Amino acid sequence: MSFLFEKKTEHETLCEAAIKAGRTAEAVFHAAKAADFSFALARQTGGRVAERYLAVAESWLDIAERLRAQPFPSALSASPRGYSSPSALSASPRGEGVSEASAADAEFEIAEKPSVSFSDIAGMADAKAAIFDMVVHPVREPEKARALKLKPGGGVLLYGPPGTGKTMLGKAIAHEIDAPFFYASGAQIRSKWHGESEQRLSRLIQSAASRPVSVLFLDEVDGLLPRRASGSSVVDNRIVTQFLADIGGFRESANILLLLGATNKPWEIDEAVFRTGRFDEKIYIGLPDAAARLGLLRIHLSGVPLQEAFDFDAWTARLDGFTGSDIVGLVHDAKRSTLRRSIQDGGEPVITHGDLEQALATIPSSVTDRMLKQYEQFRQQRFG
Numbered sequence: 001m002s003f004l005f006e007k008k009t010e011h012e013t014l015c016e017a018a019i020k021a022g023r024t025a026e027a028v029f030h031a032a033k034a035a036d037f038s039f040a041l042a043r044q045t046g047g048r049v050a051e052r053y054l055a056v057a058e059s060w061l062d063i064a065e066r067l068r069a070q071p072f073p074s075a076l077s078a079s080p081r082g083y084s085s086p087s088a089l090s091a092s093p094r095g096e097g098v099s100e101a102s103a104a105d106a107e108f109e110i111a112e113k114p115s116v117s118f119s120d121i122a123g124m125a126d127a128k129a130a131i132f133d134m135v136v137h138p139v140r141e142p143e144k145a146r147a148l149k150l151k152p153g154g155g156v157l158l159y160g161p162p163g164t165g166k167t168m169l170g171k172a173i174a175h176e177i178d179a180p181f182f183y184a185s186g187a188q189i190r191s192k193w194h195g196e197s198e199q200r201l202s203r204l205i206q207s208a209a210s211r212p213v214s215v216l217f218l219d220e221v222d223g224l225l226p227r228r229a230s231g232s233s234v235v236d237n238r239i240v241t242q243f244l245a246d247i248g249g250f251r252e253s254a255n256i257l258l259l260l261g262a263t264n265k266p267w268e269i270d271e272a273v274f275r276t277g278r279f280d281e282k283i284y285i286g287l288p289d290a291a292a293r294l295g296l297l298r299i300h301l302s303g304v305p306l307q308e309a310f311d312f313d314a315w316t317a318r319l320d321g322f323t324g325s326d327i328v329g330l331v332h333d334a335k336r337s338t339l340r341r342s343i344q345d346g347g348e349p350v351i352t353h354g355d356l357e358q359a360l361a362t363i364p365s366s367v368t369d370r371m372l373k374q375y376e377q378f379r380q381q382r383f384g
């Protein structure tokens, strides 16, 4: 939980800095992230505290929206980190309005490669291998793929409990291949686009599909393409129908679109989405196994002073049942208490078993057996 809090604070700070520097696109990004983490905190807490986080999340969304309403081109060219695509920039001279399609490009195309790569992700050997086969190899080696008459493209849906690294894995693909990468998260889109979600999603798909090769990562697909039902909103029904039409139409194109989805709640996705054949591969991302837990500990404790005879194996065993996100949070917590202790007693900051022990006492594992059963049941019923 303190990990979420830390991320929230980080994005709040970055957002404020970006606003000061006039980098609007970047500010919008961080405001939305701050809102995401506040929502996550609200979900993890309860009562009054949750209410406060919800209010904070709401106000960050509000800020994001107001920032977005500002003139676009100047904000884009002022952004050194480049959340915009060069093509969108050159197509729109300063001061002129940006066309809707290139605005969608600029908004969702990740021009700067994320720093996270496959090597930062512990475990998930099967998922990584499947993604390499479907997504990475055909794009890296198009000649060989063509020789084999292997039509690249297709889709992968990553599903499983929250905090298991699905978003991280999806984003890491941008790092691995040299192709335009579009990222949009369901919750974000729905809250920002209000009544026009389906047109905006449609434009996003078209932007991606207009490139010879591109990757479109739809995170939190459940929020974007919820189950249509007689009782559900007109908007929900429309957005799913529109998505099916856009994705269906794309099949005829010679361009290559790699569709990637991630969700914690696969049962909330409209069933027709699976029938389009676009998510040919469904990969369950479960709790990290022992090797992955050891990897997580090593990644986050490497180069950090540890007590003598620090027992990685014992901690790997102790953390069975914890998600990747839990483990990262736990290590962060232990680091903070180590720092506090070393400031108090003037000693060297060295992480001990006791520090981790203390952190463990305050952070329960976030996934229950009941949740895991739910995924298993879903897998058997729907993909079995």
Ligand SMILES: Nc1ncnc2c1ncn2[C@@H]1O[C@H](COP(=O)(O)OP(=O)(O)O)[C@@H](O)[C@H]1O
Pocket (backbone or CB within 6 Å): 120, 121, 122, 123, 124, 161, 162, 163, 164, 165, 166, 167, 168, 169, 262, 264, 288, 292, 296, 323, 324, 325, 326, 328
């Ligand atoms: N297998 C993993 N390897 C490394 N870090 C992980 C892993 N799983 C989770 N994490 C950590 O947990 C955080 C949250 O993971 P995230 O990708 O947002 O989970 P999900 O999308 O499945 O809910 C990541 O940013 C990362 O720090």
Ligand SMILES: [Mg+2]
Pocket (backbone or CB within 6 Å): 166, 167, 168, 219, 220, 262
């Ligand atoms: Mg996620």
